[in-house]
Every structure is written in C-alpha cells, then in structure tokens.
Ligand SMILES: *[C@@H]1O[C@H](CO)[C@@H](O)[C@H](O)[C@H]1NC(C)=O
C-alpha cells in the first residue's frame with residue numbers, strides 16, 4: 001500500500017513537472033520580451049578578423065550600425081548615452097556616445113549625435129553633431145587650425161569637416177562626422193587590447209566574446225548587451 005501511494009504521488013509530481021515545463025515553454029514562446037517588440041531583431045554577422053588579431057578600429061554609423069574592434073557587427077537602437085569603449089582596468093580613458101531618436105527623442109530609429117571623451121587628467125572633449133567640438137567646456141566652432149589639448153594629451157585637427165582627436169600618449173584616435181553620425185575609434189596601444197570594454201567589445205581578436213556586460217558576463221541578446229552600457233541618468 002505504501003508503494004502504491006508513492007507511485008501515485010510520483011505520478012502526480014511528474015505530471016506537475018511536465019505541466020510546469022509546458023507552461024514555462026509556452027510563456028517563453030508566446031511572450032516576447034518588450035525589447036524585441038519595440039526594436040527590430042538585430043542582424044549579427046560574425047566575421048573573423050585576420051589571424052585572430054584585433055583590427056584595433058571600431059566603427060559606428062547611421063541608425064546605428066556598430067562594428068567592434070574584433071569586427072563583430074550588430075545594430076543597436078538605444079536612446080540614452082552609452083559607453084563605446086573604456087579602459088576596463090584603470091580609468092585612463094572613456095568614450096561615450098549620445099544616442100537620440102531621429103524623429104522623437106526616445107523612439108527608434110536612433111543615431112549618434114555627440115561623442116564625449118573623458119579620462120584621468122584629460123579635459124572633457126565633446127564632439128558635436130555640427131562637427132564643432134569643445135575641450136574642457138570651451139567651444140571651438142569652425143576652426144581650421146590644429147588645437148592642442150592642454151598638458152600634452154594630444155591635439156584635434158579638422159580634416160574635411162571631420163574633427164579628428166589624436167590622444168598621442170594613449171595612442172587613441174577618434175574621427176567623428178556628425179553629418180553621417182559616424183565615429184571611428186583606433187586603439188593603437190596594443191597593451192590595451194583585451195583590456196577595454198563597452199559597446200565596441202574587448203579588442204582581444206575574438207569576435208565571439210564581444211557582448212560582455214559591465215559585470216563581466218557574456219550575453220547573446222544585443223539589446224541586453226547594449227542597454228547594459230547605458231550611462232546612468234542619461235536616458236531622456
Ligand atoms: C557654430 O557656429 C555656427 C555659425 O555661426 C552656428 O550656427 C552654430 O550653432 C555654432 N555651433 C555651436 C555648437 O554653437
């Protein structure tokens with residue numbers, strides 16, 4: 001009789017577990033996350049960089065299409081400010097981008113409208129949508145001259161209409177074009193490769209591990225990855 005009861009109990013338990021799995025499954029299938037209903041499912045394409053080496057150049061443009069240092073391509077339509085790349089071990093530098101909606105401030109499609117470069121000792125550099133820029137809060141509008149970033153951090157030149165920031169000590173180049181909302185970041189300091197983080201990945205030569213959140217975990221959802229790099233308090 002005892003074993004009969006056990007049999008009944010275990011049958012009920014099994015049924016319960018199966019029902020639970022079915023419910024969980026259907027919940028998973030029929031309730032897409034809010035992120036995937038409001039934005040397009042991002043198309044990612046893996047393109048291995050040559051010899052597994054970091055290309056050391058990351059690009060973001062348009063609405064916005066991103067290509068990490070390791071050539072992982074994805075689209076991310078946020079509307080806050082996000083860390084593009086920063087020194088993940090120390091605070092030597094951080095580059096963020098302001099994303100804004102093209103038609104409404106907090107709705108996709110979005111674009112990058114400004115780039116901010118900060119770092120320990122570096123005066124804040126802002127590259128704006130009209131291709132003007134500021135260093136330490138001082139606006140440089142329509143200058144054709146090369147402007148030095150004080151204390152020998154480097155200089156900013158305007159090529160065509162595009163401001164190019166050359167942080168010589170950090171071996172970091174940022175080329176901005178507000179007209180096409182395109183930014184290109186060159187990370188020529190090989191010591192930094194693998195030690196940076198943000199939307200442009202870790203520059204370790206492997207495109208498959210680029211979606212790393214600030215807590216170090218790897219995710220496979222581009223929206224989760226992108227949102228994790230939002231600058232706190234920057235959402236409109
Ligand atoms: C730069 O100058 C132009 C022409 O005077 C002006 O329209 C524009 O608003 C200025 N840019 C900034 C960021 O102040």
Ligand SMILES: *[C@@H]1O[C@H](CO)[C@@H](O)[C@H](O)[C@H]1NC(C)=O
Pocket residue numbers: 166168173
């Ligand atoms: C940046 O500046 C350094 C030092 O002056 C120079 O060697 C390098 O070619 C510059 N890079 C670019 C892309 O202008």
